[in-house]
Amino acid sequence: MRLGLMLLALGWVLALGGGWAAHLVQTSGGTEVRDVRFPASDGARLSGLLYLPADASAEDPAPAVLLSHGYINTREMQSAFAIELARRGFVVLAMDMSGHGYSQGTVGANAFGGPAAFAYLQGLPMVDRANIGMAGHSLGGAPILFAAKANPDGYRSMVLVGSTPGIFGAPEGEGRAFPRNLAVVFGQYDEFPDLMWQVPTGGDIVNAPRLKALFAAEAPVEPGRIYGEIAAGDARWLQVPPITHPWEHFSGSGVGATVDWLQQTLEGEARPLPADNQIWFWKELGTGAGLVGAVLLMLGTFQVLSRLTGLPDAQPRGQARDRRWWIALVLTAAVPALTYFPFMALGQLFAAGPLFPQQVTNQLLAWALMNGLITLVLALVLRGPAPRFQHRWLAAPLIAAASVGMAYGAALACDALFKTDFRLWVLALKPLDGRQLAYALAYAGPWILFFLVSQRAVAARLSLKGQGAGAEMAAWAVALSLGFVVLLILEYGALFLTGRLLTPAEPLNTIIAIQFAPLLALIGLIGAFAYRRSNSYVPGAVICGQFITWYIVGGTATHWAPGA
Template sequence: MGGKWRLFVLGWAVILAGAVLAHAVQTTGGVKVTDVRFPGDKGVVMSGLLYLPPGATAAHPAPAVLISHGYINTREMQSPFAIELSRRGFVVLAMDMTGHGYSGGAVGEQGFGGPAALRYLQSRPEVDRGQIGLEGHSLGGGPVLSAAAAQPDGYRAIVLEGTTPGLLGSPATATPTTPRNVALVFGQFDEFAPLMWQVPKGSLVATSPRLQALFGAQGSVVEGKLYGDVAAGTGRRLWNPPVTHPWEHFSRAGVGHAVDWFQTTLKGEARPLDPNNQIWLWKEIGTLVAFAGFVILLLGTFELLLAAPIFAGLAAEAQPTTLKRDGKWALSLLATIAIPALSFFAFMKLGNLFFPMKAFPQWITNQLLVWAILNGLITLALGLVLRRGKSNLAKLGGPAVLLALAVMAVGYGSLALVDGLFKVDYRFWVLGLKPLDAVHARYALTYLPLWTAYFLVAIRALNANLSVKGEGALAAYATAALAMAGGFAVLVGAQYATLFSTGLLLTPTEPLNVIIAIQFVPLLAVVGIIAAFAYRRTNSYVPGALICAMLICWYVTSGTATHWSPDFKLPIPAASK
């Protein structure tokens, strides 16, 4: 029995170690992190994380900064800014935009939620209302620019990270005097340069006529030069670091320039520090460790429960029909790797036709499901061509469903515990898994049957076609991870090799979907490992497929934007057309 507990105990140990580290970093110096809710308009409830440094009190109010994540992200994405600003003495509100995270409404409604978030921040007794800054990344420029437009005198400075005025319905005013004290951080390799500043490459943003109009410059804007007058509210500064769009809010340069601007334009922070003095990456390492522990816990829970009497009948040694890695095996591996990645852009574009609706309100989720279901159909068709004979896969029923539910219940419970104790989740950069609220749980239940249909097909094909008799565990896990994630790894690698060498993506019109694809490299590798692990212990594809379906459904639903509402319709983003 001791061996059966090994992974289970290890998973918990790794989770707690990572969570404790992350919590220690984000609360360094006595900062308190609190989950807050506040009213938006029309009855919408808004969500945020409030970072309160110990010196900020009603008797000694501190300067404050409202920060916002970008499209299909959540408030946790901006923790590098929140950590660095709060440890310097700024009160920070990391908001969820409308239609994102735990905020209600749909994408873009009510000024993206920015005006309401600014009002809430101003209402805090610990905040010096005369010293408030605004920061937003990508579509996060929408809420902060909307807040600035709603209260032209309600803030002193703004940092735009990889964004532009007028993006997808945000306020478009851009003059040498409005907004107040603007700093722009825009990466030399920002994938959205043509959309945002009408220049072919991010490295050419200084030549953008729109940017020159904002800065009041007669020619190219000089990076690092202060334009205008901070005291008069007309300060302007450009930074153009060698980073990509999703790297802007996950880099020393992106975070440091924002800290520098707020330390320049806002007064009263309790602990000024060099902008390059940064510790936020350790928080991300902690939550990455916790994510790894979560995966280990899923595997350990599966193995532990399989030894219990109620599930003992499911235990069986795998019986692959493939005796060696021959030409047909190699062809199956190549097809499994290549087809999902090669079809990704075309099927995502087709998925735009799966419009948001009350039952299926998340447009990106809808697109991903179109990609998944069509790949499932292709997999079924290929199975007829590449059939290796009768499969020995067991077809398990009710007990397999119960086992998968129990495994995911333990995994979900681990995240609920970590969130409750330490106010962190499982994430690293663009990868993020967070608890579901009641609304997103309902969405997940609607989407789950579609994800389940896909994974039952995909995982069956994976185990039937690529498992080899007598192969070792590590070889099986590596093969499954490669098969599921290899195509996306090549896709992402080719895109960014081209971007870093030429300044343009391999597919310049697909920046959004390229960024979405990044997170599917680690996610699909995890899917492959779970599938192979479960198959080797049950000779069935069903338990692993069900676990993977629930995991991906949870992941996508919790972190993706809600687009449907009775009175709002978001135009299709140009980047995803």
């Protein structure tokens, strides 16, 4: 009981303390952060976070910037740009693209939501309509390009961060005539050089024919040189920092280059600062602490309730780390990573529909369920001492649901008090809206089913009699995450050595895999903790199934909606 209370206390301290610290950073200089909604042309409700500097008013309007995140991300992913621009005096709207975050519709609907978001920002009384800029990362280039085409004289400059004109049907570039005053920030190690600029590596963008046409340049484009004239609206500027695609919106160089160009091309910010004067990473530390706190709240709640209801401690049968144990660990680590790319491809056949409307979630679920089948087959081959589980089929799942509910309550509290969530780079937990909660009800069952199979296998094969709690939790974490750690080392080792991924045809799935190394380690820790305190794999499976459902549904995109 004492351990559970300590975990609960520490979890709340980290969750609320981290949220408060993140709030202080994102409101630096008196900035106010508002959760806003605005309509699209078809009536769909779109979402954004509005950053209002203290000195922006109808009497003294400020320059403004529209920000858009990339595919299967949300508005919060642009907080680094938003914080740095707002503390310099820019009004900032970080939008959720259509079908992402809290924005209704499907991916690509209403021109990705760009024109509606621009119209909302432009109509704010504290915005200087003559000084509006835009910046979009990756697929986020599409909404701002559509907004620019719809408002050719309504904006002054644009930054495409890891993006390109014409992306997924967005307007194409027209030499130096469109877009106006364009900066391109593209990582030297970006994973999408083929898709974005039809070159083999990010560093080769300087030779890309499409880029040369945009810059009206015959020779390789020179990073850092301004082509054209800002006053004439035909300026062009390239930066190629030594970063990857996910780092372009999570690095000093990516953020600094974007802020630099917007400060050069827009006028009237109240507090101009050097581009390298940045504080956004302190906000990430705060929300990262909150993410740790959310996990501790789940563990603490489970510990307290399991003791109060008398759940038994685990009774493993295994005696030693023998050859069978090591084979089980290697297979547990290797099989999910080895099947990841092919099963994600097969998962495309699991098309988005009324019950399961998120295509990427469907692919991940297909990968998981097919791995569950493999686990069942391996369990028949790797026979060993029969485990002794004691299932409390009513109490254990209820306790597990209450454990996730405690973390969810903390997320609601941070959102209400501080306008922050739990996140660190690509990992994020945030409250779900009503639409997403309905999706989660459908997805939770299959995910729990997968974890019932996988965690039973891990408990049966890797738990040893007399093994300490720390050693057991470490073993589960390593077994579940090691395969993806090795996969990412191979992929990014090749990228940093050659400029190309080991599997250059899989850039999106490789980026998605980044989050699976820490996520699967967390699932291993949670599963082992719950098993040791219940002698059952059931509560751990319920916790992990609900946790993953919450995580994925809240962070990915909707691809089906009635009438879409």
